[in-house]
Amino acid sequence: MTHVEEIHFAIRRIYEAALFPENWPSALASVTEAIGGYKALLTEKTPGAAGRSFSSGFEVENASRLQREFETRLPDWIRAIPVGAPMRQSSMISDAAFRRSEIYNETIRPFYGGFYGIVAPLAQHPGRRAYFSVCRHLGAPDFSDDDLEAAKLIVPHLKTALEVQGRLEAADLRTQGVLDVITQLNVGVILFDAALRPVFVNPCAEAIAARRDGLLLSRQAVAATLHLDTEGLRRVMKAALAWHDVSRDGSVVATRTGAPERCYLSRRPPRPPLVVLVVPLCTTGLTSAWNSDARAVLFVMEPDSASGLEQMVLIETFQLTRREAALASLLARGIDLPDTAARLGIGIGTARGYLKQVLAKTGTHRQAELVALLLRSACMAGGVTTAPNSTVPCSHRSDSRGQ
Structure with missing residues (x-):
């Protein structure tokens, strides 16, 4: 392997380690070889978290000692190195001064038996500090x-690679947080794959399906209690999956936002139908926490059950007026804007004006974003409350409603 090939190989190993951190020791071994060193250390520290290090050629205890040196008493000559710029130690401090330094006499000489090194700060600010060093034997x-x-x-x-790894880890934490919220929501949430099979079902969706009134669930399918409703449900589920059709023009896929599909599942009178929204999902990020096969999410809402969203909470949290809070609460229950306007006794134009104000005050841009925010607010505000049955009769259902 030529020197150039060694460098390219080391770079490939670095990015593999960003995805699989357990590979950092072998990646650093490749880096050490490409640079011509004997040992290497990579350290990182963020506020409020334990520092971490990856090393090659060091015993674990000795690597930890050097990590603590970087964290607690970093020499001024290392602080002076620009971020991302590797420097020979000998160009920053004379050999004589290095021999007299604390880091050499208390850490490097007794535990590593080394002398010359190359050091590079990878991040050097209060929010994050990261350093790479490679050294040779005495x-x-x-x-x-x-x-x-x-x-x-x-x-x-x-x-x-360290920045990528940090973003991936942060995404995993956010994903778990979202999963915790969705698990507690009083709205049914079902993720399904390309074969329309459920791969994640939250407790609310399980409870709705357990009543066998409108929604049915099995390991292999999401269905309705009425055959005609099942056909409509599968139609909108397939429409959501079409967003992932790779045979379509790539620019369309890149620029189009997955629009929600809607249908209704009949229940026994006098209960109104379940409202179902189906939205395509990106195949990366959030879905990995549930199942990498998930392609779309299905929300199931009961119009005659409260959303758990106290209007006073909305008023105090987002500084909404009472009318704006009433509109937002109804939208969070899956009721479309025309029906919301009818329930509030206002015209559709006035309802659109209220909605515009609510979007501005909540920092959202679309009704779907608003509903997602309100549902999270409902979960955090203290759970589900029980409301009397809605007075909207099943006869109000229309296949074209809300499209």
Whole structure:
């Protein structure tokens, strides 16, 4: 393997480690070889979290000692190195001064038996500090210009890989938080795959299906108690899946927002039908916490059950007026804007005006975003309350309603 090939191989291993952190020791081994060192250490520290390090060639205890040095008493000559710029230690501090330094006499000489090194800050601000260092044994010559050039090629990729890893970890935390919220929502949530099979069902959806009145669930299918409703349900589910059709023009896929599909599932009189919204999902990010096969999410709402959303909470949280809070609460229950206007005794134009104000005050841009925010607010505000049956009769149902 040529030197250039060693560098390219090390860079590939770095990005593999960003996705699979357990691969960092082997990635750093490749980096160490490409730079011509013997040992390497990668450290990172963020406020409120324990520092972490990955190393190659170090015993675990010794790597931890050097990590603490970077965290607690970083030498001024390392602070002076620009972020992302690897520097030979000998260009920042003389050999004589380094021999007298605390980091050498208390940590490096007794525990590592090394001397010359290359150091690169990868992040150096109060919110995050990260450093890379590679060293040679005591008695070995200093790193050459070629070694430093190899480090200059590799270090930017180390910096990027750590940032990617941090974003992935943050996304995992956000995903788990969203999952916790969805699990508690008093709205049915069902994720399904390309074969229309459920891959995630929250407790509310399970409870609705357990009544066998409108919604039916099995391991293999999402269905309705009426055959005609099942056909309509599967039609909108397939329409949502069409958003993932890779045979379509790529620019369309990139720019189109997945629009929700709607249908209604009849229940035994006098209960009004269940309202079903189906929205396509991106195949990365959130879905990985539930099932990587998930392609769309199905929301099931009971118009005659309260959303658990206290209007006073909306008024105080988002500074809505009473009319705006009433409209927002009805929308959160899956009731479309025309029906909401009718229930409030206002015209559709006035309802649209209220909706515009609510979107502005909540910082949302579309009705779907607003409903998602309100549902999260409902979950955080204290759970589900029971309301009397709605007075909207089943005869108000229309296949074209809300489209």
